[in-house]
Amino acid sequence: MTRGSRPAGAGVDTAPVLNPNYYGDDHDLTTMITGLRLARKIGRASALDPWRGQEMGPGPGLDDDAGLRAYVRKTLASYCHPVGTCRIGQDDMAVVDTDLRVHGISGLRVADGSVIPSIPSANTNATVYAIAERAAELLGS
Incomplete structure (x- = not known):
């Protein structure tokens, strides 16, 4: 393997x-x-x-x-919903900014559970929906 x-x-x-x-x-x-x-x-x-x-x-x-x-x-x-592989933030370990843009790559955004900085205490579905809605707002503007 x-x-x-x-x-x-x-x-x-x-x-x-x-x-x-x-x-x-x-x-x-x-x-x-x-x-x-x-x-x-x-x-x-x-x-x-x-x-x-x-x-x-x-x-x-x-x-x-x-x-x-x-x-x-x-x-x-x-059953877990992995998060944080492309987490939001401004530090050296963050992959995307608060507008979901990938640091250093123009025109690319990430809008899924991977941008969540840490595992939420509830199911991730609602959080991912909120991220998707935010992405739709960002792309519409």
Whole structure:
């Protein structure tokens, strides 16, 4: 597996190869296993007896580290909404200004979740809609 994201070809219509490398640090995988074990413990609480059925995944027969690691790797899905890769600002790490213009490249703006400087405490959809509305205003003026 490749590390990081990279172009898949020279054409502008060629989709990039994206690899967020979620488990690039073993600590992340270990944390997921710990969380899975904790979720199982909560699910076995006697207060949940009236509603509990059989564990669907990974299943009650799988409890060794190697098996749980394989399960976690196989079932990884991201619900997170990455932000900040082209964050707004005026410092050296910022990619776009407050008018969504890319620093140093005339005629190019970025208007998506990547300009959000840090992860909002709510779902990013509303924030992205606000950014899109702001971009529409900027382009209309």
